[in-house]
Amino acid sequence: MSILKISHPAGRRTRVVILTILIALLLITIYAMGIFIPDEAAAGSFLEAGQPPSWKHPFGTDMLGRDLLARTLKGMAVSMTIGIAASAVSAVIAVITGIAAAAGSRYLDASIGWLIDLVMSIPHTILVILISFAMGRGLKGLLIGIAATHWCSLARLIRGEVLQLRSRQYVAVSRRLGRSGGWILIHHLLPHLLPQLLTGLILMFPHAILHEASVSFLGFGLPPEQPAIGIILSESMRYLSTGMWWSAVLPGLVLVLIVLLIDRLGEQLRLILDPGSAQE
Amino acid sequence: MKGIPGRLVRIFFSYSIKMISLLLAVSAISFVLVTASPIDPIQQYLLGLGTAVSPQQRAEIEDYWGVNEPPAKRYLDWLSELLHGNLGESALYRRPVGEIISERFQSSLALMLCAWLLSGMIGFILGCIMGMYQNRLPDRIIKKICYILSSVPTFWLGLVFLLVFSVWLKWFPIGFSGPVGIPESQVTLRQRLYHLILPAVTLSFMSFANIALHTRQKLAEVLGSEYVLFARARGEGDLTILLRHGLRNILIPGLTLQFASFAELFGGSVMAENVFSYPGLGSAASAAGLSGDVPLLLGITLFSALFVCTGNLIANLLYGIIDPQIKEAAP
Numbered sequence A: 001m002s003i004l005k006i007s008h009p010a011g012r013r014t015r016v017v018i019l020t021i022l023i024a025l026l027l028i029t030i031y032a033m034g035i036f037i038p039d040e041a042a043a044g045s046f047l048e049a050g051q052p053p054s055w056k057h058p059f060g061t062d063m064l065g066r067d068l069l070a071r072t073l074k075g076m077a078v079s080m081t082i083g084i085a086a087s088a089v090s091a092v093i094a095v096i097t098g099i100a101a102a103a104g105s106r107y108l109d110a111s112i113g114w115l116i117d118l119v120m121s122i123p124h125t126i127l128v129i130l131i132s133f134a135m136g137r138g139l140k141g142l143l144i145g146i147a148a149t150h151w152c153s154l155a156r157l158i159r160g161e162v163l164q165l166r167s168r169q170y171v172a173v174s175r176r177l178g179r180s181g182g183w184i185l186i187h188h189l190l191p192h193l194l195p196q197l198l199t200g201l202i203l204m205f206p207h208a209i210l211h212e213a214s215v216s217f218l219g220f221g222l223p224p225e226q227p228a229i230g231i232i233l234s235e236s237m238r239y240l241s242t243g244m245w246w247s248a249v250l251p252g253l254v255l256v257l258i259v260l261l262i263d264r265l266g267e268q269l270r271l272i273l274d275p276g277s278a279q280e
Numbered sequence B: 001m002k003g004i005p006g007r008l009v010r011i012f013f014s015y016s017i018k019m020i021s022l023l024l025a026v027s028a029i030s031f032v033l034v035t036a037s038p039i040d041p042i043q044q045y046l047l048g049l050g051t052a053v054s055p056q057q058r059a060e061i062e063d064y065w066g067v068n069e070p071p072a073k074r075y076l077d078w079l080s081e082l083l084h085g086n087l088g089e090s091a092l093y094r095r096p097v098g099e100i101i102s103e104r105f106q107s108s109l110a111l112m113l114c115a116w117l118l119s120g121m122i123g124f125i126l127g128c129i130m131g132m133y134q135n136r137l138p139d140r141i142i143k144k145i146c147y148i149l150s151s152v153p154t155f156w157l158g159l160v161f162l163l164v165f166s167v168w169l170k171w172f173p174i175g176f177s178g179p180v181g182i183p184e185s186q187v188t189l190r191q192r193l194y195h196l197i198l199p200a201v202t203l204s205f206m207s208f209a210n211i212a213l214h215t216r217q218k219l220a221e222v223l224g225s226e227y228v229l230f231a232r233a234r235g236e237g238d239l240t241i242l243l244r245h246g247l248r249n250i251l252i253p254g255l256t257l258q259f260a261s262f263a264e265l266f267g268g269s270v271m272a273e274n275v276f277s278y279p280g281l282g283s284a285a286s287a288a289g290l291s292g293d294v295p296l297l298l299g300i301t302l303f304s305a306l307f308v309c310t311g312n313l314i315a316n317l318l319y320g321i322i323d324p325q326i327k328e329a330a331p
Helices: A002-007 A011-036 A068-103 A106-121 A125-134 A139-149 A150-165 A169-176 A181-218 A229-238 A243-275 B003-036 B039-051 B054-064 B070-082 B097-132 B137-149 B156-169 B187-223 B226-233 B240-262 B261-274 B281-291 B294-322
Strands: none
Touching: A002 B156, A011 A106, A011 B070, A068 A106, A068 A139, A068 A150, A068 A181, A068 A229, A068 A243, A106 A150, A106 B003, A106 B294, A125 A139, A125 A181, A125 B003, A125 B261, A125 B281, A125 B294, A139 A150, A139 A181, A139 B226, A150 A181, A169 A181, A169 B226, A181 A229, A181 A243, A181 B261, A181 B281, A229 B156, A243 B156, B003 B070, B039 B054, B070 B281, B097 B187, B097 B240, B097 B261, B097 B281, B097 B294, B137 B187, B156 B187, B156 B261, B187 B240, B187 B261, B226 B240, B240 B261, B240 B294, B261 B281, B261 B294
16 A cells, blocks of 8 residues: 555545546446336347347347346346435435434433344344335335335444544534534534445445345345346246356346445545545 | 353343343234235135135134234234244145244254354454455455455355356255155255255355454454564464464454354345255245245244344353453443
């Protein structure tokens, strides 16, 4: 690290920013491709069923002759949409519970701690299955299930952060000057929490996508005609013994790649936003 | 009471009280969730019967199941039956839920135990290697692998393993806990283990990254300490330092983390069992959810919460052993 700093005296931060923008652009491109690919591209015909990867179909085709690349991209877009929505809801829950636990009475703090323990005491897959069942399966249950299970660690993080901030001198001074709790919250706490929240949100996002894929794979959540990544993989399982490797390997690889990219994006953003490393 | 035994007893009782409150809440929440479901359990039960049912018979079944009672009364009835050890009858398997859970849990336990031991050992050894070679090539390579693995979904890893080792290399069978066509009682232990290897490896791959990264950090802390510096000055080699000073400081924290990860283990086993069609609790859970088998789904949810809480209790007790300064949680 020190060698890097010497050889690029002013370039390190710039490089981090450029890398972040590149990753973000790549993700947006993939997302846009998934959205704008026409349905016909993924429709396919039985004449082309079960073909291995070729120039015409880079990912091959499935048993119904549908182009797997188009289906994977469309599936990724669906998964990413669900991931974004669920993480956003989860982050809002985390902020409210985290701040309430840190700023409220001891009784409230203990209750929120207990609530977090409660959510953590049921394996997430089981809880998502249960919630999906309660909502009669489908998209809504999936969204609520994922949103309800992912807020815990971020809520704990925010609670710790608020507790730490509250003991700072400038907050004490502000209070002595007669500022209300709400004013302090908006002017002193939120600016510090925002970077934490943003990175927490982005790092939660890949988890949400993985969970969505897992639960769709099990058959809960999205209907089977929807090209979600979990559904593509669960279909591929049926033809695994016939040697159709491409339908299982390639869509999964795309999923892993996207998750890794988002993870990387979160790490880079943390580097940029975290005051400890922002000056490097 | 003083000393470690006294502290452990206190931790045991305070956590047990919390555990009871958590389990009660889990039972209430899961009951509310299945009650709110638009999926009609009676309809699912009748579908499972496979015969036509007259409206009158249906009404009798509804009476027998008590679906027309107010939810609060139904919950209390269910809870009191639960405390007497009666979990109801599964609509899917037509057998008492308690029986299914205990039978399936045995297969799941074998799977989870293997995966748990395997991931613990792999993770710990890799963590030690990373800690010893900190910031050098082996450390960086293993760290990269750990980060990548934590982004790989369990079920996809299972699919790839199935494809490579079962379909292409034909080293392992495609699935199930024993050979197809042989009665349960005649399956030998060797056959069982043979069918267990691939799911267990898949499941352990999901969780060793966590323990490896944790061990790495703990070992790095130990190696940066002054007593290790002194040991080095005395002429102790790397391996001696690891054995004498490292292991005893990092073993129990690692073990604690491993016990605290029962929730991920159980969740992962749901995925692994479905990919490998392994007849354990996890595959029963998803089957119950898909077929609307309410008693079984409730039973498994409650059981999984009990399983996770037990792991957390052991982790808390271990934590009480490691750190004498740990503040006791207010009850």
